[in-house]
Amino acid sequence: MxxxxxxxxxxxxxxxxxxxxxxxxREFARAIGAADVEYHDPAxxxxxxxxxxxxxxxxxxxxxxxxxxxxxxxxxxxxxxxRVVHGDxxxxxxxxxxxxxxxxxxxxxxxxxxxxxxxxxxxxxxVTTAAGEPVVTVWSKLVQRGEH
Amino acid sequence: xxxxxxxxxxxxxxxxLVRYAGASGDFNPIHWSDRVATGVGLPGVxxxxxxxxxxxxxxxxxxxxxxxxxxxxxxxxxxxxxxxDTDEGTEVLVTGTVKETTAEGLTRLVLTATCQGEKxxxxxxxxxxxx
Numbered sequence: 001m002x003x004x005x006x007x008x009x010x011x012x013x014x015x016x017x018x019x020x021x022x023x024x025x026r027e028f029a030r031a032i033g034a035a036d037v038e039y040h041d042p043a044x045x046x047x048x049x050x051x052x053x054x055x056x057x058x059x060x061x062x063x064x065x066x067x068x069x070x071x072x073x074x075x076x077x078x079x080x081x082x083r084v085v086h087g088d089x090x091x092x093x094x095x096x097x098x099x100x101x102x103x104x105x106x107x108x109x110x111x112x113x114x115x116x117x118x119x120x121x122x123x124x125x126x127v128t129t130a131a132g133e134p135v136v137t138v139w140s141k142l143v144q145r146g147e148h
Numbered sequence: 149x150x151x152x153x154x155x156x157x158x159x160x161x162x163x164x165l166v167r168y169a170g171a172s173g174d175f176n177p178i179h180w181s182d183r184v185a186t187g188v189g190l191p192g193v194x195x196x197x198x199x200x201x202x203x204x205x206x207x208x209x210x211x212x213x214x215x216x217x218x219x220x221x222x223x224x225x226x227x228x229x230x231x232x233d234t235d236e237g238t239e240v241l242v243t244g245t246v247k248e249t250t251a252e253g254l255t256r257l258v259l260t261a262t263c264q265g266e267k268x269x270x271x272x273x274x275x276x277x278x279x
Contacts, residue, residue, distance in 0.1 A: 024171075031171035032202040033158070038215055054215045058202045062172050082188065086197040088271075090222035096215050139222075 003078050003112045003119050003144070007071070011108040015067045017130045022099035024062070025055045032056060042099070052099035059097055061089070064125040064138045067105035071123055072142070079121065079144055087120060088141035094134040102130045110139070117146030153211045153244035153257070158203045160195055160229065161237030168199045182233070194228035200240060200268060204261050207242045211257075212276045219254060220275040229263045238263055250275070 022042065029039035037044035038054045045053045072079050097103070104127070111122040125138045165179050174196055177184035185193050201223050209215050231237050244259040259272040 028171045031164075031167045032199065032206060033164075034202075034206050034209075036209075036215075048214070050216070056202060056215060057205045057209065057218045057221050058198055061198050066173060085228075086225050088222070088224045089198065089201060090220070091218075092220045093216075093218060096218075 002114055003121055004076055005112055007074075007077055007109045007121075008112050009109065011106060012070050013106075015070070015105045015107075017102040017104050018063045018066075020055065020063075020097055020099055020101040020103060022053050025053050025059065025097075025099050028059050028062065029056055032058075045098070050096070050098050055097040055099075057091060057093070057096070060091060060127055060136050060138055061140075063103055064105055064127065064140070067125055068107055068123050068140065071107055071109060072121075077121075079119075079142070083145045083147070085143050085145060086140070087143040088122075088139070090139040092137045094136060097135060101135065103127050103135060104130055119144040151246040153207055153242070153259075155241060155243045156207050158206075158240045158242065159237055160199070160203075160231055160240055161235070162193065162231055162233050164237070165193065165195055165199065165231060168196055168202075172196065172198065174198065190228060191230045193231055193233070195231050195240075197223075197225040200225075200229055200261055203240055204242050204259055204269065204272065205274075207244065208257065208259070208274045208276070211244065212274075212278075217276050217278065218274055219277050221273075223259075223272040224270045225268070226270040227263075227266050227268045229268050240268065244274075247273070253277075 106126045113120045122141045127136045241262045244257045247256045247258045255276040257274045261269040
């Protein structure tokens with residue numbers, strides 16, 4: 001079944017604030033093998049000009065993937081998650097995420113297409129501080145593979 | 149700053165995928181269960197695309213010299229990275245070259261990631277603001 005085209009152009013209410021923890025950044029950095037001091041040591045991070053330990057560039061996906069469930073788990077969209085693979089991913093940064101940030105996400109759907117029996121949906125998530133300062137814009141294209 | 153990234157090889161094992169699943173919150177079973185992965189037509193457990201993107205991101209930030217030097221970063225996941233259940237796992241080879249300096253003085257890097265000789269990313273690029 002094709003995805004519901006009426007989702008294109010829709011936006012969703014901002015998510016509850018996500019408080020970025022120092023230990024979460026350290027855990028993520030360890031998981032990707034990023035040993036540089038700015039990901040782990042607050043004093044070293046401050047000396048480099050960051051407010052606290054800084055997150056690696058792909059860290060925002062931890063927050064946006066959870067936030068985008070409000071779209072992809074909506075039964076009206078018609079997405080079968082067991083057939084979904086990740087197609088494209090893009091980040092455009094206003095500034096890096098640092099520990100202590102309180103971030104909210106506003107999701108929207110940029111595009112839904114079909115090609116060769118597969119369905120494609122591109123979500124865009126505007127990540128800002130709870131006060132409204134832009135931090136990063138995140139695009140994800142998901143591919144729902146055909147059933148045969 | 150040289151105009152190529154020193155080619156870098158990252159080893160990826162099942163343990164890395166388990167650790168990344170926990171850290172990222174992505175518990176899709178195709179990244180830890182051979183039964184589920186083969187059931188949906190994959191050769192076996194595959195790495196999270198975002199794990200591969202994170203490894204390439206490490207190479208980029210190391211080359212740029214700072215986490216906040218990255219202005220934009222985008223990839224297309226063109227092939228999966230199968231990770232066998234062995235001590236050695238597999239390897240991802242990352243390279244990159246400067247493509248251009250933009251009108252705003254930003255540096256555009258074109259990136260590649262290969263596994264077993266196959267390109268696992270396409271259209272991978274990062275835009276860097278030099279500190």
